[in-house]
Amino acid sequence: MDKSSLAERRAALLHAGAHVSRSITSILDPDTLLHRTVDIICIAFGFYYAGVFLIDETGEWAVLRAGRGEAGAAMVAEGHKLQVGGQSMIGAATAHNKALIALDVGDEPVHLKNKYLPLTRSEMALPLVVGAGAETRVIGALSVQSEEEEAFTEDDITALQAMADQLAVAIHNARLYSENERLLAQATRRARLLMAAADVGKGVTSILDLDELLHKMVDIICDAYGFYYAGVFLLDETRAWAVLRAGRGEAGTAMVAQGHKLEVGGQSMIGAAIAQRQARIALDVGEEAVFFKNPYLPMTRSEMALPLVVGEEVIGAVTVQSEQEAAFSDEDISSLQAMADQLAVALHNAHLLRELELAHAELVRTKTFEAVATATTEAIHWIGNKALPIAVSVQRLREDVARLPGEDAEIVESIHEDLMLIEASAQLIAQVKEHLIGPAREYIPAPVMIEDVVRDTVRVMDIAPEIIHFTVTPDLPLGVADATQLRRAFRYVLQNALEATEDLESPRIDVEIDLVQEKGARYVVTRIADNGPGVADANLDKIWVSFYTTRGAKHAGLGLPACLQILKQIDGKAVARKRPEGGMVFELYVPAHTGAAPHGPANLPAGKQFLLVDDDDVWSRFVERTLAAAQNVVTRVGDVGAVTDFDVFDILIVDDVLATTDSLAVLQRIARAGAAAKTLVVASSVRVERMMDLLRFGVRDVQPKPYTAAALAEKLN
């Protein structure tokens, strides 16, 4: 080539190089840049083929990123790559940062035959380099190929390398631009997520209504993250089920309406997240073993289940679902979990607030009830007091009428009838007063032997043994109640049973005393069943309501409500139900005593002679065993008729309720024998009038029955 031709060629190459450089420096998209570059090079220089290789992340391979024509497209599609430092010209150029020329590829040792480019006769590989000095870095190589042999000169290298350097800078810039774009998008998304988190935080502090908070939460998640669906599940009272409380869109509304719930520890992601207290993420739901297909959400491809944890307690889980596979970035997961944690605290606070509101409402109800009860009690007390003289006045009138001279028999009969009506009305007022005020009177809960209280009640009511039948579970614990009030409750129910069976040929009342456990609490339950006609289903709930009665005008309808009040007073309960075989059964629950055992250590007297006047029953056996264990001698008798010498006894204990005799008669004999002062009378229920009758004999004291060794010691010391 002469000097003139050489100069023209150089000028053409430089011109083409400048043109390429101008064309590519304004392209910011990396893919567009590379594809445009190979086209411009081939067009400007008239080459058969050009391709751009970029070194991958491992630094080991130069991967073809753009190639001219169909050959280039095919090679890019199949991931054509050449090893850096390998046998190819590209491999050598990238490894050594040096341009190479093969003027006849058949002679070039590092040229590998390429099936897509069979016509290549000359090839040039130009390294793509960025930076300078120590910062110099080879990012890839440009391959330029010609169908002509010896198509390139060393001078061409200089001209084309300048263009390759421009290309390298352009690629670097495009990559930086792309990275900047990515970082900007990431920053924008972060800002949006922060705003979403701020919205949740704001919602947490400003929304006190639980349902509103939950719905706001799912909307924020979907709007801020662009997810297709979000929902919040909360554990139900059993903690066995997670119940959907809020869901995005129509699907969520429909599922909430139908009570959608998932079993904790079950097959669902929500169930697994709650059971394992950790996030579950399915980037392709088809691959997730615990994903349960939901017909309301058929488009779901990715799902995340985040547990809602407060302290050590899991209270529910959040589900987030996307229509795209692998939709969740690490950033999404961490920010959503942070949001879920915030929500959990908010829910916990809302729950506490609701509990506080409920407690407040309960307090208001209780205070209102107390106020009403106090007012009612005072009113009834007032009315009762005003009515007190009626019965006495009636009695005086009867006496006066009997003394009337020359009375008209018809008028006298009429007066007596009216007096009878007045007396009955006064008795009813007194009865109402007693039922309403009785349970509200002083009560001192203490350990009581339920069987003893029931049996004493039966004896005082004089219920015939052939009617009543007992079944008592052995070794029952004591109950905790005020024995006097409890006997009143048993009396109301037993009276009810007696009246229900009074017209029957074979009346029967069954009393069963048993121990039951409910919600972690133990109760001594007394079931009193009768074979009467029972109560109609429609009236079953009304029997506990004051002034409701099915037994006619002579009843005030206050006995069963009073019974219920007595049991509620001691944290027990009363339940009524119909028996399948006919009749009613009433169940009276008394909380079981959880303190020391009845026979526990006590400061009992020792070496004494005791006379115990009582029937052979559960309480007398307890006293005999307890006193004998303290080295005392106990003689038990059902009556004192056979006792000839009271002097041999140090202490006498008399049960007020005896099966075969009246304790007043017993005390009379004891008083006559001069032993009253060392006599202690005990009763499961002590009423004032009875106590005054008993004290009249000069006994040491009248005391409620002790049901523990400690209580017995207290009475005796």
Place this chain on the structure above:
Amino acid sequence: MKEEVKVLLVDDEKLVLRSIEKSLLRAGFDVEAVNDVTAALALFEAAMASDAPFDIAVLDLNMPNFAGYVDPTAGLQLLSKLLEVQPGFPVVVLTAFDEVERAKDAVRRGARAYFVKGREADLIALVERILAD
């Protein structure tokens, strides 16, 4: 007539007071009935200083006290004052409250007996028994 037996009866419920008074009168007792504790104490002190002292007192528990306020222990307060004037004086405490502890408290304070209102026939028997003792 037991005109020689003089009873001080105190209750703020006028109907109850009159009813019990009538029953006691019919039983032959000489009854002085008053409806407040201050008047009762004055009457008692005056009678005890005279040649016609009271033999027994029947007091309600729940009525206005010496300050004039309704007080469930007003009868107990009057009881204490009567016993200050005349130690060992027989007193029956009368109330509508059927409460064991209140009854025991009255007895501990020196009452001879505690009686639930509304059964005057039993009250008369009780008074007669106390006087007989």
